[in-house]
Amino acid sequence: NLVECQIADYLDRETFLQRLQQGDFLGEKIEAIFHQGACSTTTEWDGQYMMANNYEYSKTLFHYCQRHDIPFIYASSAAVYGGNRQFREALAYESPLNVYGYSKFQFDQYLRGHQSNLTGQVVGLRYFNVFGPKQNPAGPYAAVIPIFINRILNNKACDIYGDGNNRRDFTYISN
Helix, strand or coil: CCCCCCCCCCCCHHHHHHHHHHCCCCCCCCCCEEECCCCCCCCCCCHHHHHHHHHHHHHHHHHHHHHCCCCEEEEEEHHHHCCCCCCCCCHHHCCCCCHHHHHHHHHHHHHHHHHHHCCCCEEEEEECEEECCCCCCCCCCCCHHHHHHHHHHCCCCCCCCCCCCCCCCEEECCC
């Protein structure tokens, strides 16, 4: 999905982190860090892997941004709410149901602990189900709508769990 992008340079995430920690970017003007990566596989059950990618890596970027007064915009997730029907940014409404949601929840909690002494802007985006062009409707990250369309076109049943009253939003990529 990146083939049409005009990418000026590429660094592997480990190489980027290593160079960041070594101070390789100190002479450059960094306007903001958009940390939209990490492991987004909601079915991943390797807790150490997930916490290394979604928690520790995020902490390192956050502290770098704070030391250098760089705005830090990161991807959290609606998965921190778990099965809760109310989506409020408060601990009482957050109860992740899987390792992915837990890793995002823990980083949000970590930031709450630093909220009173922030030196730079921090924004966490709690994404719900995002969909848009070039999304592989048969891929592992397909949203429920493309899955249902594919199943209906192939005369297959659409599996709906629970009472079918899903309260989650679907957000178009341009939003």
